[in-house]
Amino acid sequence: xxxxxxxxxxxxxxxxxxxxxxxxxxxxxxxxxxxxxxxxxxxxxxxxxxxxxxxxxxxxxxxxxxxxxxxxxxxxxxxxxxxxxxxxxxxxxxxxxxxxxxxxxxxxxxxxxxxxxxxxxxxxxxxxxxxxxxxxxxxxxxxxxxxxxxxxxxxxxxxxxxxxxxx
Amino acid sequence: xxxxxxxxxxxxxxxxxxxxxxxxxxxxxxxxxxxxxxxxxxxxxxxxxxxxxxxxxxxxxxxxxxxxxxxxxxxxxxxxxxxxxxxxxxxxxxxxxxxxxxxxxxxxxxxxxxxxxxxxxxxxxxxxxxxxxxxxxxxxxxxxxxxxxxxxxxxxxxxxxxxxxxx
Numbered sequence: 001x002x003x004x005x006x007x008x009x010x011x012x013x014x015x016x017x018x019x020x021x022x023x024x025x026x027x028x029x030x031x032x033x034x035x036x037x038x039x040x041x042x043x044x045x046x047x048x049x050x051x052x053x054x055x056x057x058x059x060x061x062x063x064x065x066x067x068x069x070x071x072x073x074x075x076x077x078x079x080x081x082x083x084x085x086x087x088x089x090x091x092x093x094x095x096x097x098x099x100x101x102x103x104x105x106x107x108x109x110x111x112x113x114x115x116x117x118x119x120x121x122x123x124x125x126x127x128x129x130x131x132x133x134x135x136x137x138x139x140x141x142x143x144x145x146x147x148x149x150x151x152x153x154x155x156x157x158x159x160x161x162x163x164x165x166x167x
Numbered sequence: 168x169x170x171x172x173x174x175x176x177x178x179x180x181x182x183x184x185x186x187x188x189x190x191x192x193x194x195x196x197x198x199x200x201x202x203x204x205x206x207x208x209x210x211x212x213x214x215x216x217x218x219x220x221x222x223x224x225x226x227x228x229x230x231x232x233x234x235x236x237x238x239x240x241x242x243x244x245x246x247x248x249x250x251x252x253x254x255x256x257x258x259x260x261x262x263x264x265x266x267x268x269x270x271x272x273x274x275x276x277x278x279x280x281x282x283x284x285x286x287x288x289x290x291x292x293x294x295x296x297x298x299x300x301x302x303x304x305x306x307x308x309x310x311x312x313x314x315x316x317x318x319x320x321x322x323x324x325x326x327x328x329x330x331x332x333x334x
Contacts, residue, residue, distance in 0.1 A: 001200055001276060001277055001278070002177055002275075002276060002277060002278030003174055003177060003178070003275075003276035003277075003278075004171075004173075004174065006171075007170055007171065007174040007276075008204065008276065010169060010170060011170070011178075011208075011272075011276075012204040012205075012207050012208055012269075012273070012276070013203075013204070013207045015207060015208045015209060016209060017209040017213075028333075031331065032327055033168055035327045035330060035331060036180075037175065037179040037180070038179075038330075039324040039325055039330070040179050040180045040182060040324065041178075041179055041182045041272075042182060042183060042184040042283075042321075043283075045285050045286070046184070046322060048324065048325050048330075050330065051330060051331075051332075052330055052331045052332075053331075053332050053333070053334055054331060054332070054333045054334070055334055056333050056334065057334060060334035093260075093261075093264075094260075094264055094285060094305065094306070095285070097260075097261055097264030097265060097267075097268070098264060098267065098268040098271075098283075099268075100264075100265065100268075101264070101265040101266075101267075101268030101269055101272075102179075102268055102272070104265075105178075105208075105268075105269070105272060106179070108169075108170075109168060109169060109170035109174075109175065109178075109179075110168055110169060110170075111168070111169030111170075116209075116210075116265075118212050118261060118262070119212070129334065138261065139261070154207075154209075155213060157206040157207065157215065158206055158215050160199055160202045163202060163205075163206070163215075163217065163218060163219055164198065164202060164218075164219045164220075164221060165218075165219075165220050165221070166195075166220070166221045166223050167220055167221070167222055167223065167224060167227040167296065
């Protein structure tokens with residue numbers, strides 16, 4: 001491994017889906033640092049279709065909460081920052097999903113915790129935040145500074161032979 | 168940034184799509200280390216739908232090349248290792264694409280270079296390598312040890328305000 005052990009822990013081995021966060025805001029400056037990492041990574045087709053809406057106002061947060069599934073509503077209401085990740089056109093979903101993953105890893109690289117969620121009404125979120133465009137909502141991510149009790153115990157993981165085969 | 172500067176360079180800032188590689192094989196042991204990183208990262212819905220076929224034999228490489236787009240054929244023929252990334256069922260594409268991105272970053276974490284490609288006939292690859300299953304091919308990734316002249320100059324990147332908006 002070229003990546004040192006502390007960075008392996010930070011980005012991969014101790015990565016959790018955060019459901020709660022420490023108090024404290026996430027500044028635009030920190031978000032710009034995340035952007036600088038995400039935009040530097042190539043995608044499979046060379047495009048950069050990811051678009052991100054930062055939901056900062058109380059009114060916008062309430063518009064978003066209506067479209068979250070019941071189990072995601074409270075934690076999304078309480079997260080210090082919520083980002084709606086979308087692609088600029090539906091055909092760009094594969095590259096957009098790649099960039100969404102880079103975004104989540106870059107959030108962790110900044111020392112923040114991420115709670116990515118797919119449990120929401122994507123059409124409703126699209127109407128609410130991207131009404132005049134071809135944008136398609138991919139994922140909603142809660143973001144904040146980590147707290148020790150902010151995640152559930154890790155579920156079981158697949159063994160190498162369950163994921164990889166050789167031909 | 169919590170991630171140190173050398174690791175930012177390795178995973179993000181000096182990341183390129185590799186079109187050529189240094190000589191030297193990629194061992195199964197290295198691939199297992201990549202797996203250990205990928206499987207430790209949570210997905211949006213908690214599933215782990217990514218499945219990877221390592222194309223190691225000459226016969227399997229030739230079967231794959233038939234389905235690659237013309238521009239991707241030669242570099243895929245020459246790469247030390249080729250991995251076909253798929254999801255175990257079509258509905259799992261979003262989480263599978265997240266895991267595919269984790270895979271690519273983990274390849275870089277191992278010190279290797281990655282050439283992810285979406286230019287191939289996904290149905291043909293599916294028939295060839297996943298004939299009896301619901302698997303859907305997502306991406307083909309060339310993998311090998313980096314060489315200084317293995318990539319093109321980086322294309323233009325989007326500015327913060329082209330990607331992010333605040334509501």
